[in-house]
Amino acid sequence: MKALDLFGEMQANNLKPNRVTLISILPVFAELGSIKRGKEIHGFAFRHGFDSESRFSTALVHVYSECKGASQYAKLIFDKCTRKDVVMWSAMIAVYSRSKDCAREAIRLFGEMQMEGIRPNSVTILAMISTCTNLLSLSDGHGIHSYTLRCGLNSNLFIQNALINMYSKCGSLEDSVQVFEEMRIRDSVSWSAIIGAYGLYGYPEEALRLFYEIQGSGIKADAITYLAILSACNHAGFVEEGLKLFDEAIKDINISLTMEHYTCFIDLLGRAGKIDDAYDVIGRMPMKANSRIYSSLISACKLHGRLDVAGLLAHELVRSEPDSAANHALLSMVYAESGNWLGVEEVRRDMKDRKIRKNYGFSKIELKKRSL
Incomplete structure (x- = not known):
């Protein structure tokens, strides 16, 4: 919002934005998901001849990719651009990766990108892992994992976390566990992902063991970790453990419980027949x-x-x-x-x-x- 205020103040002082200004302000509209403001910047750039610059086009693709219902505009800019760098390719692949209906197009673009001699980076790989997760395609997931090993990106923390999640969603707990065990560095996302995987596959005892193991690892459980373990307790009907963990989360001032936490906890109580307790939670x-x-x-x-x-x-x-x-x-x-x-x-x-x-x-x- 401060960036927006400065942008308005700049124009109020009769200073026209240049190409660098526009590239700097576009991520703001991507963050806000404001397609209207993104189109206004696009129109201004077109009138002043900035729209043909590759960095600006890439920033614009990113804006449209973050705005709901604007993927067609991103594709138009992508197709028109004659000089596409790895950022542009990654942004467009990310657009398709978010939709199950368009996920196959993301895989096609990934292959075309390499044929054009553009080497994918970690952002591209993350988008492709998201694609495989949306498709629930274990075979494609194995292929992307193999590519990360060949190009030396397998030690990237964000990629490893995404792989754990992808394998658990695609039906391979074994692969999720293997990725987790091979990690040299783990953060709260890593632990949350593997706890969620064990809970999803009906191993609540192992999920609880890992949750308590976090305490000795020096990593503090966050809101996502608590949601993962509560979900595991819910799947298994572990009411007492769920009550204890939910009480811990409420008392921890560093954890902000969301609607998902309450939904999971109330569902746990309801399944166990504690209807009055669940009703009281809704009131509180x-x-x-x-x-x-x-x-x-x-x-x-x-x-x-x-x-x-x-x-x-x-x-x-x-x-x-x-x-x-x-x-x-x-x-x-x-x-x-x-x-x-x-x-x-x-x-x-x-x-x-x-x-x-x-x-x-x-x-x-x-x-x-x-x-x-």
């Missing part, structure tokens, strides 16, 4: 509970026969998001479970009056041919 939250928390606890109430609490929660959910078809359907389901058919009819009338229609869900099964 420093932020307003979201629909995920309400939906999770309503499901737990149904499971444990607490339809009284389920009704209260479903009403609150409808009040907070009155135009959501899913919320009305949930309230209707609670009424039906309770045998309150008048309530069911009332929900249907309310949906009709609001012109709310429930969307149907579809499942998709992809069959792959196996070569003989």
Whole structure:
């Protein structure tokens, strides 16, 4: 914001921005995700002949890549640019890496980049690991990992952390563990990633062992680490351990608990049948509970026969998001479970009056041919 203030003050003093000024201010709009301001800078640069400069084009691609729904502008600039450096290629690959639908295009660009004689750097590799994670493609992940080994980037901390996460999401806990064990330097992200991996694959005891091992490693557990271990406890139904860890996190002044922490903890209590405790936590939250928390606890109430609490929660959910078809359907389901058919009819009338229609869900099964 200080940079923006100075940029405005500069123009108020009748000093025209030059190419260097524009390259300096563009990351601000990328950080803010402001496509409107990014377009204004783009237009100014076009009128003053700065847009053909490769460094400016790269900065502009980065802005559009960070703005929701602006990837097509990034592609137009990328295609138009005749001199593409590694930063430009990496920025464009990063654009495609964030979307599962475009992830294959990122892999194509990665190959084209090397054919053009541009050597990928650590930023490119991180984008490619993200691509493999989105695709849930273990084979592509192995290929990128092999490339990092060949080009000497395998000791990069950020890449190693990304590999742990990628392998865990793509179905290979063994590879995640191997990367973690081969690391010479580990940070809180490394520990959080491997704890999350063990929790995801149903090894809560190992996740807890690693969490307590952090205490002796000189690395302080942060909010992400606590979320990883709480998630592991939730998957395994370790209520007592979860209560203890959540209490520790609340008392630690250096940790800011987010909605995700509360969602995970409330889900843990709900699954264990501690409905009243979970309901009390919602009342003590420093932020307003979201629909995920309400939906999770309503499901737990149904499971444990607490339809009284389920009704209260479903009403609150409808009040907070009155135009959501899913919320009305949930309230209707609670009424039906309770045998309150008048309530069911009332929900249907309310949906009709609001012109709310429930969307149907579809499942998709992809069959792959196996070569003989």
